[in-house]
Amino acid sequence: MAPAGTVTPQIVILGAGPAGLSAALWLHKLGLRPLLLEAAGQAGGMLNENLLPNDWVLxxxxxxxxxxxxxxxxxxxGLALAPRLHCQPSEIRRHEHGWRLALRNSGDAESIDAAAVLIATGTRPRAQDALPGVEGLAAAAPYIVYGPPAFAGLDGLRGQRVLVVGGGDNALENARFLLDQGCEVWVAARSRFRAQRAMMEAVVGHPRAHLLSPVRLRALQPAGGGLRVLLDAAPHELVVDRMHVLAGYAPNTDFLRDALPPALFAQLGLDAEGYLGVDAAARTGCAGLYAAGDVCNPLFPSVVSAIAQGALAAKTIELDLRQPPATP
Ligand SMILES: Cc1cc2nc3c(=O)[nH]c(=O)nc-3n(C[C@H](O)[C@H](O)[C@H](O)COP(=O)(O)OP(=O)(O)OC[C@H]3O[C@@H](n4cnc5c(N)ncnc54)[C@H](O)[C@@H]3O)c2cc1C
Known part of the structure; x- marks a missing residue:
């Protein structure tokens, strides 16, 4: 707890997914004052998109x-730390004792101060950006489902022809569910398949599964109740009833370019895909800004790693506020 007579530092957490929620719990227990800002209309982040039982959490x-x-x-x-919903910063500026954030979507102009800011904004499914240069995307839109909604209502697809675009866990798991529904399934990956072995084994060798790799889509043409798909490698052409795009995720870091002054944004050193880099204790390259969860973890995005990183970031913030790290 903060000593009597001192003001408990407020820590702003951007994003109320597993990482942000975990950080809020830990900051609270460490005697700080977390404030969760969530851009969406509910807490939970990507968990809200996973309608299947998730047996990966101990x-x-x-x-x-x-x-x-x-x-x-x-x-x-239950700890009176519920996030402010539909709320995100339009501006993040250094201030006397840390940071000042101007809020967007809050009706009236409002700013809040924070001793530290934790970025836990996660990722979003890649959509049209996963199909660069493919002709006919707009006309084919009624046939295409992007991201997690591709897992909804599969029992209504019995016997259909489906092209799944992607080579990771999501794509192969989706293919398996479609096969279970009696669908004919093509899975197209632009490079090698990288799904877990168990997910690959459930699809490879199945008589109604066709794995295509490496292959890129060239064009899409609605044709006689189906969708004609032109490919740059064999079989060069397919006709399917629908297409599921499960081609990975992109980090929610674009807003930082607008919100931060250019010099501070540059200190973040985003990688080529926009992921935040952090040290082993969840500090970004910009003193006072921290990150946790999928937004800084492209190698192992998961619920448990997000929760763990949220806790780690909280502990680091508490330590740094007691004894700021030496700046180079
Ligand atoms: C279909 C599906 C199935 C999955 N299955 C599993 C599984 O079986 N096991 C497993 O471990 N993981 C699974 N995952 C992944 C898991 O859900 C994520 O790894 C986890 O939710 C990451 O937590 P996070 O807090 O880092 O990010 P997120 O859950 O993405 O939360 C980030 C939050 O930040 C908010 N936000 C974004 N930008 C801003 C902003 N500028 N300001 C304020 N808030 C913002 C978002 O609205 C979101 O609520 C699955 C994901 C999906 C989509």
Missing amino acids: GQVGLTGPQLAGRFAGHVA
């Missing part, structure tokens, strides 16, 4: 993503 057996999100958000709300 001790949480059989819960779907939204059920897990409800548990995490409920824990934090």
Whole structure:
């Protein structure tokens, strides 16, 4: 707890997914004052998109993503730390004792001060940007489903022809579910398949599965109740009933370019895909800005790593506020 007579430092957390919620819990328990700002209309982040039981979280057996999100958000709300929803910063500036943030979507102009800012804004599914240079995207839109909604309503697709675009876990898992529904499934990856072995094994060799790699889509043409897909490698042409694009995720860091002064933005040193780099203790290259979760973890995005990084960032912030790290 802060000593009597001192003001407890406020820590702003951007994003109320697993990483941000975990950080809020830990900051609170470490005696600081977390404030969660969430751009969406609910807490939980990507968990809200995972409608299947998520058995990857120790001790949480059989819960779907939204059920897990409800548990995490409920824990934090029970400590009077519920996030401010539909709320994100338009400006982040250095200020006398840390940072001053101007808020967007808050009706009236409002600014808040923070001793430190934690960026836990996660990722978003790649959409049209995953299909650069493909002709006919707009006309083909009614046939295409992007990202997590490709997992909804699969039992209504019995017997259909489906092209899944992507080579990772999401794409191969989607292919397996479609095969279970009796669909004919093509999976097209632009480079080698990189899904977990178990997910590959469930699809490879299946009589109704066709794995294509490396291959790129060239053009899409609605044709007689189906979608003609032109490819740059064999079989060169397919006709399908629908296309699922599950081609990875992009980090939610674009807003930082607008919100931060250019010199501070440059200190963040985003990688080529826009992911934040952090040291082993969750510090970014810009003193006083921290990051946790998928937004800085392209190698191992998951619920448990996001929770762990949120806790780690909270602990680092608490230590740094007691004893700021030496600046070079
Ligand atoms: C379909 C699907 C299935 C999955 N299955 C599994 C699984 O089985 N096991 C597993 O471990 N993981 C799974 N995941 C991944 C897991 O959900 C993520 O790794 C985890 O949610 C990451 O947590 P996070 O807090 O880092 O980011 P997120 O969950 O992405 O949360 C980030 C939050 O930040 C908010 N935000 C974005 N920009 C701003 C801004 N500028 N200001 C304020 N707020 C902002 C977002 O609205 C979001 O609520 C799955 C994901 C999907 C989509």
